Amino acid sequence: MRRGAAAGALAMLLAACTSAPVPPEPAPAPPARGEVGAALLAPDGDSNRMALGRHQRFVYPTLEQPAAMPDYPADLLPLRLPPVAVCVDVVVGTDGQVVAAAERPDPRCATPRGVPDRAAFVTPTLAAVRAWTYWPAALCTAPAGFDGSDPCAAPGVTETPTSVRLSYAIRFRQHDGVPVVERSE
Numbered sequence: 001m002r003r004g005a006a007a008g009a010l011a012m013l014l015a016a017c018t019s020a021p022v023p024p025e026p027a028p029a030p031p032a033r034g035e036v037g038a039a040l041l042a043p044d045g046d047s048n049r050m051a052l053g054r055h056q057r058f059v060y061p062t063l064e065q066p067a068a069m070p071d072y073p074a075d076l077l078p079l080r081l082p083p084v085a086v087c088v089d090v091v092v093g094t095d096g097q098v099v100a101a102a103e104r105p106d107p108r109c110a111t112p113r114g115v116p117d118r119a120a121f122v123t124p125t126l127a128a129v130r131a132w133t134y135w136p137a138a139l140c141t142a143p144a145g146f147d148g149s150d151p152c153a154a155p156g157v158t159e160t161p162t163s164v165r166l167s168y169a170i171r172f173r174q175h176d177g178v179p180v181v182e183r184s185e
Helices: 002-017 074-079 119-130
Strands: 035-041 056-059 084-092 098-103 137-141 158-162 164-175
Touching: 084 119, 098 119, 119 164
Parallel strands: none
Antiparallel strands: 035 164, 056 137, 084 098, 084 164, 137 158
16 A cells, blocks of 8 residues: 555656646846947038148048947936937047037937937037047148148148037937947048
8 A cells, every 4th residue: 555655646746747837937128228329420511621732631630539429318218219319510629629519400410209308318419529539630731842642741741730620420229228339430
């Protein structure tokens, strides 16, 4: 009898092991995060353009790295907003420091429907670009009679630091709930 009772208990235990599996708890949703990127824009049509002689060459400013990008507004991440673009004009002084930055009206940066607070994107954008530093722009002028291909490489060249205005479109977006910050030129 003992053997029969043990076999019955074993059968009950085995039956309990073959019951329906307990489904795993669902993984928590990843926290919402956003992405920020930037693109250099062409100047407005009314911008002053520099006329260069054959003995001159303009050297564009170079943004020094790392250049901090604005953060995606954390309180707006859970809303999963459509991409938002902020266009800005940045004036780079002769020393490479940003001397002015302002939002630029541009149809490419229109506020999409459903965005409750555009200022939440504009304010950090302006703060970030005002902190950028550049290797300044310069105008290379070769001496009279220059007959080469690169005025900046001519003996006796004069390099004059030059103030310039650059325009950027800073893009804020979320990708699968994850923010990415990038700048493209």
